[in-house]
Amino acid sequence: MGISLLLSLWRIKTKAKKYKRDHSGFFLDDRFRMIMRQASKLLYLRRVKVKCQGFNGLPSTPVIYVVNHKSNLDSVALLKAIRNYEQLSKLCFVAKKEIQKSQLISSALDIIDTIFIDRDNPRAVFEAYEKQIQAVNEGRSIVVFIEGHRYFMDQLGEFKAAALKIAYKTYKPIVPIVIYGSSGLMDKNKDNLNKKRTIHIHALNIMKHNAYATSKEEYAAQYLKGIMQEKYNEMKQLDIKNELNTLEE
Numbered sequence: 001m002g003i004s005l006l007l008s009l010w011r012i013k014t015k016a017k018k019y020k021r022d023h024s025g026f027f028l029d030d031r032f033r034m035i036m037r038q039a040s041k042l043l044y045l046r047r048v049k050v051k052c053q054g055f056n057g058l059p060s061t062p063v064i065y066v067v068n069h070k071s072n073l074d075s076v077a078l079l080k081a082i083r084n085y086e087q088l089s090k091l092c093f094v095a096k097k098e099i100q101k102s103q104l105i106s107s108a109l110d111i112i113d114t115i116f117i118d119r120d121n122p123r124a125v126f127e128a129y130e131k132q133i134q135a136v137n138e139g140r141s142i143v144v145f146i147e148g149h150r151y152f153m154d155q156l157g158e159f160k161a162a163a164l165k166i167a168y169k170t171y172k173p174i175v176p177i178v179i180y181g182s183s184g185l186m187d188k189n190k191d192n193l194n195k196k197r198t199i200h201i202h203a204l205n206i207m208k209h210n211a212y213a214t215s216k217e218e219y220a221a222q223y224l225k226g227i228m229q230e231k232y233n234e235m236k237q238l239d240i241k242n243e244l245n246t247l248e249e
Helices: 002-021 028-045 074-082 097-101 103-111 122-137 161-170 190-194 217-248
Strands: 048-053 064-067 091-096 115-117 141-145 174-180 197-203
Touching: 002 028, 002 103, 028 048, 028 074, 028 103, 048 074, 064 161, 074 091, 074 141, 074 174, 074 197, 091 097, 091 122, 097 103, 097 115, 115 122, 122 141, 122 161, 141 161, 161 217, 174 217, 197 217
Parallel strands: 048 197, 064 141, 064 174, 091 115, 091 141
Antiparallel strands: 174 197
16 A cells, blocks of 8 residues: 555656646546545555544535644545545645645645645735635635644634635635644654544534625634634544543443
């Protein structure tokens, strides 16, 4: 499996170069299937399972997914989660430019049209925002990690109101998604590598545009943080309870 993954990543890197030169012949569904297969392989090698809830009722039309961020495996786990929901496969991730330092990861993200943002460059931020609008107009849903970077504490970090600008501009619904259990899975701690772990992903109720449009982006961000933190705490307590039950058995 490990050799298979390495070969697949090499093929992805090669295809990414071709895709950058010429998009013709690279169909979106095929590109997503390819990346989702590799996401499944990587999680298998890491002994990580993904369990998700709340995805059945999500629409196939574009929405803005607002997600918390604990690990570089978050996007991989999300790709694994949607593999069983074909209507959700047209995701477009928004990521910080630093991820491009890893050629293999960057190549995989390029294949599915990830939009990279350089927050220190105002012009680049504007261009990235315009790309998000174009993606929505093409029928894609946008995935934003609203904390802006990985937040390692056992709570949610500051929610960046600017990440919601795309929702306000395009009048699209917001879907909050809470990820729990991914923290530490990509570090060098061998104890984490040797453990079987489960990442839990829960999609909360859809916020239609008229539910947030009359409030400022800052207020909407605070509201989202409140309901997502509540769900995160609930998921944590359930995980602790299940772990205690396992020990008792």
